[in-house]
Amino acid sequence: MRLTIAxxxxxxxxxxxxxxxxAAPENPDMSPMIIGGGNASNFPYAARLxxxxxxxxxxxxxxxxxxxxxxxxxxGNGTYTFxxxxxxxxxxxxxxxxxxxxxxxxxxxxxxxxSTTMSAPFSPxxxxxNVANGNTVQLYGWGATCTNQPEINCQSRYLKVANxxxxxxxGRDYRGGTAVxxxxxxxxxxxxxxxxxxxxxxxxxxxxxxxxxxxxSNYTHVGVYRAWIRQYAxx
Numbered sequence: 001m002r003l004t005i006a007x008x009x010x011x012x013x014x015x016x017x018x019x020x021x022x023a024a025p026e027n028p029d030m031s032p033m034i035i036g037g038g039n040a041s042n043f044p045y046a047a048r049l050x051x052x053x054x055x056x057x058x059x060x061x062x063x064x065x066x067x068x069x070x071x072x073x074x075x076g077n078g079t080y081t082f083x084x085x086x087x088x089x090x091x092x093x094x095x096x097x098x099x100x101x102x103x104x105x106x107x108x109x110x111x112x113x114x115s116t117t118m119s120a121p122f123s124p125x126x127x128x129x130n131v132a133n134g135n136t137v138q139l140y141g142w143g144a145t146c147t148n149q150p151e152i153n154c155q156s157r158y159l160k161v162a163n164x165x166x167x168x169x170x171g172r173d174y175r176g177g178t179a180v181x182x183x184x185x186x187x188x189x190x191x192x193x194x195x196x197x198x199x200x201x202x203x204x205x206x207x208x209x210x211x212x213x214x215x216x217s218n219y220t221h222v223g224v225y226r227a228w229i230r231q232y233a234x235x
Contacts, residue, residue, distance in 0.1 A: 040159040045123035048089040052078040058141035058196030060123040066233035067112040069195030107177025108209040126203030128223035143193030162187025173209035179218040
């Protein structure tokens with residue numbers, strides 16, 4: 001999968017992540033899903049984000065009424081709904097609606113409080129000790145799977161996963177916050193993967209923010225912002 005930053009448009013919320021080199025928004029058309037990698041087989045924490053009914057970003061459920069995603073995924077004015085706990089974005093799990101959005105003041109992180117209590121399990125959040133340079137980590141999302149046709153045609157119905165390798169734990173996300181930087185092993189993030197999780201040693205250590213859509217991605221460092229998450233979600 002490859003990441004591109006999500007940009008809210010008047011009609012669509014864009015599914016692309018900003019390229020890591022410039023962190024500048026690109027064209028607001030929807031883009032595809034994880035490039036490379038494969039389908040996830042067991043990931044009960046996943047949440048697919050829909051903006052005004054349109055597929056938009058990825059996310060994770062982290063507590064009974066809280067979902068974690070990227071700030072740029074919830075930048076538009078509209079209705080945010082999630083299909084939580086299913087690998088198939090079209091069925092299963094629970095459909096829940098956000099009644100509150102809390103944005104981090106300086107990092108590409110956001111919390112959505114939902115009106116319906118979600119069932120366990122919830123994504124186990126990591127600390128700074130759970131990820132280090134050289135680690136092989138997994139990226140999950142519903143993002144782009146193609147580069148040779150309009151990205152809107154490439155959205156994955158099923159959650160995908162790709163292996164990447166950590167090159168820095170002091171990178172920068174779309175908003176200048178601290179990020180875990182990775183390079184491709186068998187896949188990389190793309191549009192639609194925004195807001196999705198990075199996992200290291202069984203814990204979520206990142207939230208998808210930017211990518212060059214070919215070999216490199218930056219994920220906002222969950223461990224660095226754990227106190228902020230705990231302040232609202234209690235985890």
